[in-house]
Amino acid sequence: MNVTTPNSFRTGPDENGLFGIYGGRFVAETLMPLILELEQAYKDAKADPSFQEELDSFLEHYVGRPSPLYFAERMTEHLGGAKIYFKRDELNHTGAHKINNVMGQILLARRMGKKRIIAETGAGQHGVATATACARFGLECIVYMGEVDMERQKPNVFRMMLLGAKVVPAKSGSRTLKDALNEALRDWVANVEDTFYCIGTVAGPAPYPEMVRDFQSVIGRETKAQMLKREGRLPDSLIAAIGGGSNAMGLFHPFLDDKDVEIIGVEAAGLGLKSKTKHAASISGGKPGVLHGNRTYLLMDDDGQIIEGHSISAGLDYPGIGPEHAWLHDMGRVQYLSATDKEALEAFQLCCKLEGIIPALEPSHALAQVMKIAPNKPKDHLMVMNMCGRGDKDIFTVADILGVKL
Amino acid sequence: MSTRIDRRFEALKKEGRAALVTFITAGDPDYDTSLKIITGLPKAGADVIEIGMPFTDPMADGPAIQAAGLRALAAGQNMKKTLKLVKEFRKGDNETPIVLMGYYNPVYVYGVEKFLKDAKSAGVDGFIIVDLPPEEDVEFCIPALNAGLNFIRLATPTTDDKRAPTVFRNTSGFVYYVSVLGITGTKAPDIKSVKANVNRLRKHTPLPICVGFGVKTAEQARAIAKDADGVVVGSALVSAVEKSLTKAGKPTSKTAKAVHALVAEIAQGVRT
Numbered sequence A: 001m002n003v004t005t006p007n008s009f010r011t012g013p014d015e016n017g018l019f020g021i022y023g024g025r026f027v028a029e030t031l032m033p034l035i036l037e038l039e040q041a042y043k044d045a046k047a048d049p050s051f052q053e054e055l056d057s058f059l060e061h062y063v064g065r066p067s068p069l070y071f072a073e074r075m076t077e078h079l080g081g082a083k084i085y086f087k088r089d090e091l092n093h094t095g096a097h098k099i100n101n102v103m104g105q106i107l108l109a110r111r112m113g114k115k116r117i118i119a120e121t122g123a124g125q126h127g128v129a130t131a132t133a134c135a136r137f138g139l140e141c142i143v144y145m146g147e148v149d150m151e152r153q154k155p156n157v158f159r160m161m162l163l164g165a166k167v168v169p170a171k172s173g174s175r176t177l178k179d180a181l182n183e184a185l186r187d188w189v190a191n192v193e194d195t196f197y198c199i200g201t202v203a204g205p206a207p208y209p210e211m212v213r214d215f216q217s218v219i220g221r222e223t224k225a226q227m228l229k230r231e232g233r234l235p236d237s238l239i240a241a242i243g244g245g246s247n248a249m250g251l252f253h254p255f256l257d258d259k260d261v262e263i264i265g266v267e268a269a270g271l272g273l274k275s276k277t278k279h280a281a282s283i284s285g286g287k288p289g290v291l292h293g294n295r296t297y298l299l300m301d302d303d304g305q306i307i308e309g310h311s312i313s314a315g316l317d318y319p320g321i322g323p324e325h326a327w328l329h330d331m332g333r334v335q336y337l338s339a340t341d342k343e344a345l346e347a348f349q350l351c352c353k354l355e356g357i358i359p360a361l362e363p364s365h366a367l368a369q370v371m372k373i374a375p376n377k378p379k380d381h382l383m384v385m386n387m388c389g390r391g392d393k394d395i396f397t398v399a400d401i402l403g404v405k406l
Numbered sequence B: 001m002s003t004r005i006d007r008r009f010e011a012l013k014k015e016g017r018a019a020l021v022t023f024i025t026a027g028d029p030d031y032d033t034s035l036k037i038i039t040g041l042p043k044a045g046a047d048v049i050e051i052g053m054p055f056t057d058p059m060a061d062g063p064a065i066q067a068a069g070l071r072a073l074a075a076g077q078n079m080k081k082t083l084k085l086v087k088e089f090r091k092g093d094n095e096t097p098i099v100l101m102g103y104y105n106p107v108y109v110y111g112v113e114k115f116l117k118d119a120k121s122a123g124v125d126g127f128i129i130v131d132l133p134p135e136e137d138v139e140f141c142i143p144a145l146n147a148g149l150n151f152i153r154l155a156t157p158t159t160d161d162k163r164a165p166t167v168f169r170n171t172s173g174f175v176y177y178v179s180v181l182g183i184t185g186t187k188a189p190d191i192k193s194v195k196a197n198v199n200r201l202r203k204h205t206p207l208p209i210c211v212g213f214g215v216k217t218a219e220q221a222r223a224i225a226k227d228a229d230g231v232v233v234g235s236a237l238v239s240a241v242e243k244s245l246t247k248a249g250k251p252t253s254k255t256a257k258a259v260h261a262l263v264a265e266i267a268q269g270v271r272t
Helices: A029-047 A049-063 A073-079 A098-111 A125-137 A147-152 A154-162 A177-190 A208-216 A218-231 A246-255 A323-331 A341-355 A361-376 A392-401 B004-015 B031-044 B063-074 B079-092 B104-110 B112-122 B141-146 B164-168 B191-202 B218-225 B235-244 B255-271
Strands: A022-026 A069-071 A083-087 A116-121 A140-146 A166-170 A195-197 A237-242 A262-270 A287-291 A293-298 A335-340 A382-386 B019-025 B048-052 B098-102 B126-129 B153-155 B175-178 B209-212 B230-233
Touching (some): A029 A049, A029 A177, A073 A361, A125 A140, A140 A177, A147 A166, A154 A392, A208 A218, A208 A246, A218 A382, A237 A246, A262 A361, A335 A341, A341 A361, A361 A392, B019 B209, B048 B079, B079 B104, B126 B141, B191 B218, B218 B255, B230 B255
Parallel strands (some): B019 B048, B019 B230
Antiparallel strands (some): A022 A293
């Protein structure tokens, strides 16, 4: 693709919510006034130092930030190449990076006077994070979750219930994350007055991709400061798993203009990209289209009908990807690769045994990529992988595949 | 340039009655049956026909229309076949306006220019693309208007006086007022608020205003027709299709008849 390199990769989106041709506000008219209201409210909050102060305070005392930047010594020895660091976002309250964004959005919802919070969830991590923050602030919480995912992620469903949230099964279509998103949008259209839609990833209509990215960028900002302190320089490479892409965007964004930092996003290749429909790699195996409020790379057939993604990880099997990722792909700033179910499972097991960390299946995809490239890097190559979630929620899925009955 | 839609609303104005706008999903439950349904709609009393372009993820639609889309897709419906359906309808009817309604992705993937050209030559008069608000007009609305076709916009209870000029800026043909907050076919419209909103919106546009979402009976149609220029019926017709099917989802001899009978009944509402 013939494109000119911009002076900065960090200035998007433009006033129309676009990153190049991606993003935008492709929503029904009923939602348009709300989207514009949200955009203004976010702009005001961003300009108000007291908002950031309040958020920082909750991130420190409630979420447990900053998360450590951990030198994975045994993994490094085992692979025999690059020096591998894990950004330990799995140590956050609720066990994943999702809470970073949720705290931001819930504080914004409070600022806007909204009392009813809705969210969609795939693996359940965003749902749990939203239910948690709603419990903390005494807000009504409704989480839409695909019926199939509810079955795959029973512990998280129960967690949400304990936290006082109502979990509503999405029974339409493929009954997974994309359908949960459809149901959440339907709820929002019907309850525009009092409801705040807390989207869990860097997708959806503007301003969500930008707003969620901003809230998740705390990951990258911390990583930068921590690495400078530890090693006296920036990392050489960053690696993160991508479903919608919020943990990856959070890690990547502060580094986008550091041209020497190699950045790699890892999509879920499921049973392999050749399987055509049994993967969830929107960039590697999809093409640009419009869904859920934004233009981005999507898995679809020749008629523009959306294809259900597949991944061993319920958090990655979304048929789209955040629009900023789509743009960064076209610009060539970030490299988008993929890892299969099998590779992720191997990485999952290796991480348990070598590092004493049970990773979620999502970052296991990133780790699978680390395992592929770290051995070929020199020993002074500093590699950061985002350990964006812990694997407690996944032990049932893994046990099932390994043939162990719990 | 006047379109079939403009001419139809002018004629109805002279007649002194509101239009009955009917929605049916293309290819539901299969191509042949939906052609039969659509071909019989004008005789049953439909003044304007909206044809739904099936999509896997219809975010603004309720269960009835979503299920209809999935039935159509399962039976092999696609955009080419939807345009073919219009072409075949036009062989026997060159007057009744046809509006294609749906979501942007299948149109975008087909290619906007090619789609407009093929739709026009098939005999389509206008479009309602649910997920294209005025903020995205350059995508499809402006090219459609330039091609001499109508772009019909949805106005909703959230379209206040401040928002209205933006919504109507590039709208043509008619305005589709969504009478309830929510998805298609779930709540019944509140007639009093419909009246107030229609009269409010008239201050912003000279276009005919049709009211839909949740209209199921002749009685509702009659009440709405007092203030609006048209009444849209969708989910009720799509549900009539569903109810007529075999357990396996196959059409029966009753399928087209059931839809036409319901249209004829509701048509009484706009005529008396």
